[in-house]
Amino acid sequence: MGSSRKLQGEIDRVVQEGVDVYDSIWNKVYDTDNAKQKEKFEADLKKEIKKLQRYRDQFKTWIQSG
Structure with a gap:
């Protein structure tokens, strides 16, 4: 039981970090007007x-x- 909670916590942490990075890059794509940066x-x-x-x-x- 404890190991499944630990696994779920690890999955949640990795997913949240990935989503945060994705959102950050997504905002950069749409905030820039420079074609090369985009x-x-x-x-x-x-x-x-x-x-x-x-x-x-x-x-x-x-x-x-x-």
Whole structure:
């Protein structure tokens, strides 16, 4: 029981951090008028999405393994 709470806490923490980073980059994309900066931020946003997708896959593995 304690280990599942610990796992859930870890998942919640990682997800919240990922969402915070994503939101920060999202705001940068739409706050800039510079095309080159916008492209850079969009690339950063894509990287963050891929990172969050990897986390999702890791969470699925953790949950399945118990």
